[in-house]
Amino acid sequence: MIALRRPRMSRLAWHEARSGLLFLSPWIIGFLAFTLIPIVATLIFTFLNIKLNQDVPLRFVGFDNYLALFGDSQVWDSLLVTLKFAAISLPVAVVLPFAVALLLNSRSLRGSSLFRVLFFMPYTVPFVAGVLIWAQMLNSDSGWINGLLGVVGIQGPDWLNDQGWVYPGLVIIGIWGIGGGIIVNQAGLRGIPTELYDAARIDGAGWWGQLRHVTLPMMSPVIFYTLVLAVVEVLQYFLVPLVLNQGTGEPGGSTRFFNLYLYQTFFSYQDMSYGATLAWLLFIITLAFTGILFWSARFWVYYAGEGSSS
């Protein structure tokens, strides 16, 4: 802002800057009102003792809310639930769109644009509808998945009511969301210069060799991007089990995700300060994970044109 008053800036440039900021103003105001000020307010709440359902005098409590995290087993249990689910869902969220994009980009596939539309379509299905449709498919008696398993002689599990099977079940419910990832991966695949494949073939690389030495390195920025988004998303995961069992955490607390605990702390127990502390914990965890990913990118993400490859 100080830069604006520097004499170097011509009248014309100043005019341009003023117009630009004027056009940006809806976003700047919105960012302050709905993002920056709320984040700071959330941080301030974490040092106070605001509980909406109790009339206690407002007090500065220092780090009490943060210290309470350590003694709260629900925090660690729900974080563990989230991490367990992430361990199963992240590989699927990254590999499946990539694999489908490979299939769609295959020169042997006829009618690939029709397949593309069909693979993307469920992405536009409202997620509540998707959950209810897949819950039906996963029903242990009448669902088609267990029906199909039964045909090959396997007794299918009671997916959504079994503590051991509920995470794979939730991953299956989520697969209608891969459409966006497919499109992004496919665009990435199309951007790989064909000369690279020609060169690899001349060097004697087969299908696997080309995938390993051309496709994967060239796709690493896209894979990195899908991975970062998937990590941010999975840390906030809780809406599907919320729709399935109204936040009860069934079966046996295995769907009591961290974000569910956070929202219940605020909406059910009306504990604003502790809820805010949980929110900041989630924020810090998200920053830590994405930070690690960005740090690790230098070892495995290959940006063409920057000259440095692994």
Add this chain to the structure above:
Amino acid sequence: MSVAAQRPIPALPLQKTQTHRRRSLRETRNSFLVTFFSVLVIAAFLSPLLRSFALSFQTPEQISQVDAPLWPASPLTFQYQGREFPVYKVTINGVTKEMALVKKGRTESQLVDPANPGAGQITWQGAWRTLQPALTFDPTFDNYTDVWRLLNYPRLLFNTAAIALIGLIGTVVSCTLVAYGFARFRFPGRSFLFLILISTIFLPAAVTLIPTYTIFVKLGWVGTWLPLLVPTFFANAYDVFLLRQYLLTIPREMDEAAAIDGAGPLRTLISVIVPQAWPVIIAVAIFHLVYSWNDFFAPLIYLSTKPELQTLAVGLAQFSANRSAQEPGLIQAGTLLTLIVPVILFLIFQRVFMRGVVITGVEK
């Protein structure tokens, strides 16, 4: 294919045709296998929709039948001498016919041929319990008419559409203005502000929710549409990014010509930029419609006290929670009525829609 075509042509014509034939044979086989595999995968991927569709036309009795088929089926019956008798598939002399079972017996039963009841009763040797019942295609539309009423569908449809359309206006107007600011004006801190804009995509929603919700409560906005609508007028990162990327591709000559003619920046935006940016504006509009239609959490928390103002997604979730699993047909009918609008919108605008996903996803 283009790669093969660019290959240098071998010197001997004979050799050329042979390798060519062999390759095209292999290519045909490969393309058959890959396409066949893809058909299997997409069939599995979309089969839940088919399942949901079939269930939505079935009564609870049809669904709970033993060995119920996948389509809406009811046991066939036949009126004979004023009474109703079940019809079974019976094999007589190697021919399977549908016969009404008039008198059940453990070792022999009396049958009547529905096609020729005048022929009278036929005695059939065998245990009737081993027979398969004959089924008839018998879809019911009750699930749709019931869910229409029970879900208060017309009201929720109106709410969902109104929220989506008002938010669409807010999103398109605010994001176009902001994207124009980022794409066409130079000012200090522009790239820093743009970086902040993009980083909001990665921000967990929980970290802003508690104060925002509290303020909306204090303003008396909870239980109204305002918390869902007002923020749309202040732009969002995805759509600003999408619009900006497109605006950057529009040549500046025409804006400059307009500026020379004395048009101010806003006038230039409306009369020069917007007419050239329709494809991306439509993409943003469709994105917002689908996003808003499918949004669950915001209407859940801001409209939970006002069922008459609620949207379809939340209404459907609550409807299914209250009815548990006894009436899958009813729930699937409601589900299909909820997804039909965004899916049709997507199918109409699929090109625009998927190109938008590519821009926001790849170019960042």
